[in-house]
Every structure is written in structure tokens, then in C-alpha cells.
Amino acid sequence: MHQKERYGTRTNNPVHSRSFITAARAASFSAVCLLAMASGIAQQKTVFTEQVYQRISLVYGQNASEDVADWRQLIDELQQDAIDEKLYAVNRFFNRFDFVDDLVHWNEKDYWATPIEFIATGAGDCEDYTIAKYFSLIELGIPEDKLRLMYVTALELRQPHMVLAYYETPASIPLVLDNINRRILPANKRRDLSPIYSFNGNGLWAAKAMGTGRKLRGSGPMKMWDDMVERLDRVMYGDKEK
Secondary structure (H helix, E strand, C coil), X not given: CCCCHHHHHCCCCCHHHCCCCCHHHHHHCXXXXXXXXXXXXXXXXXXXXXXXXXXXXXXXXXXXXXXXXXXXXXXXXHCCCCHHHHHHHHXXXXXXXXXXXXXXXXXXXXXXXXXXXXXXXXXXXXXXXXXXXXXXHHHXXXXXXXXXXXXXXXXXXXXXXXXXXXXXCCCCCCEEECCCCCCCEEHHHCCCEEEEEEEECCEEEEEEECCEXXXXXXXXXXXXXXXXXXXXXXXXXXXXXX
């Protein structure tokens, strides 16, 4: 086991309690924001100093700082592993966290947590699982063009949802990393999901079938992405105004 045993006590809330994001928000994400976030995350390997952990401890407590350190240890340990092991370990690591609706967890209708916030609080909703997995795999050397954050409809729940799709090649049927079904399965085996949009730092796609579709033009920067990057910067680099 890569992470400490305390993660084994975390379980997702029942599926019926999940309140997913609306599909209409998918078209409003900006590639510019995603690239900025990816850049910030990619730099973390060299700036995760003692001061960073101290700032995490001040906000979330010592246990949270240790949890983030577990994540960094996992990333370090997986660097030389095969891709399938990276996918499995990252998916398993984050799926142990509790599912909690934004309104309950953050007292906001819609909140996009940084990976640090997600880990430090031990909970989040579907987009938080997906974003944390996405940037973790980028740090593990998986090219960004092999990963897409995908909006889908969870057909059994009749609700919008977000998953992470991994493409071995551009023409491959993607593997789906999800917090509803914890098994990593090819998209054609996930008949409970109907694709809507997918995106990464290279753009936004409208998907007529899982993993395929036409590329769309991204819209302008979105405030909550800017806020998320700003929050991440404050933890990583401190208050710049001081």
C-alpha cells in the first residue's frame, strides 16, 4: 500500500446522495485556465517545502499536512511504474475520500477545490476527484493529450457527472477513472454513462460518442478557475502582498 492506513477508513457516501454539476457548465471552461492550473501543479514537485506544509497545517491541521505528504510520497513512488499501475494507484488513492456536496462541504453552491484542498479536507464532489486525478497523472509523466476531463450523464442516476478518460492512442477507446464505479473500465463497458463534453489543456470537445467528437473553441477564463489557482498559489508561495 502506497498510502498510510488511515486512508482505508474513508468511504464514499451512498450514490443516491450525490448532487452532480450541471452539464451546461462544461462549455464555459477555458483552456487558458487549465493550462495555468497545470503549470502550477507541475511546479509543485520542486516547491513543496517545509513552509508549504506549515501553511497547510495552519489552515487544515497537522493531519492534513501529513495527508498531503502521503500524496507527494505516492507521486514519488509511482514515477518509474507502468502506466496501468499509475492509473490504478491514483484512482484508488482519491476514491477513498468521502463524497460531500459543495453546499455542505464548502457552504457554496459550486466550488472547485484544488488538489490540496481536496486532500486536506478528505472530501469533495465528482469534479474534485477528477481534477485531482488529472493533475496527479500529469505529474507522473502521462502526456496531457492522453487525458480528458469528461462530462457525462450518469444514466441510472439521471444526473450530470464528471469522470477522467485516459487514451492510450488518439483512436483508442478510453479507460474511465470514476468515483461512482471504482473499477477502471473501457468506455464501451460503461453503458451507464453518456458523454456530453470533454476537455483538457488543449481544448474542449463536444462528444457524440464516448471519447470522440468535434473540437470546440473554449470560452474566456472562468472566475472559479482563477480563484482556484489563486488559492493554490497562496498555499504554495505564501501571501504575495506580505
